[in-house]
Amino acid sequence: MLLTPLEHRFPTNPVLPQKVDGIIMLGRTGNNHLTQMWHQPEMNNAADRYIRFTRLVRAYPDAVPLFTGKTNTLIPSAIFE
Numbered sequence: 001m002l003l004t005p006l007e008h009r010f011p012t013n014p015v016l017p018q019k020v021d022g023i024i025m026l027g028r029t030g031n032n033h034l035t036q037m038w039h040q041p042e043m044n045n046a047a048d049r050y051i052r053f054t055r056l057v058r059a060y061p062d063a064v065p066l067f068t069g070k071t072n073t074l075i076p077s078a079i080f081e
Contacts (some may be wrong), residue, residue, distance in 0.1 A: 022064040025053040 026049070034042035043050070057065050 005017060016059070020056070020060040020063045022066060023053065024055045024066045025049055025068065027068045 005062040031044050053065070053067075057063070
């Protein structure tokens with residue numbers, strides 16, 4: 001109920017500027033339990049954030065990408081142990 005007004009406040013595909021200094025991805029799109037169980041990255045229903053983040057990073061190679069989330073990596077190191 002709290003997020004819906006924010007989600008509808010901004011356009012989904014805005015015209016992007018020519019220059020971007022940084023790209024921030026608000027994380028927690030992975031399923032850590034399943035990732036550790038299957039020993040490969042597993043996504044939840046917010047995985048589309050990764051797709052959009054990847055597209056923006058490719059479109060703006062000089063921008064600083066910042067990933068935020070529960071872990072400090074896109075792939076938890078525990079799956080490689």
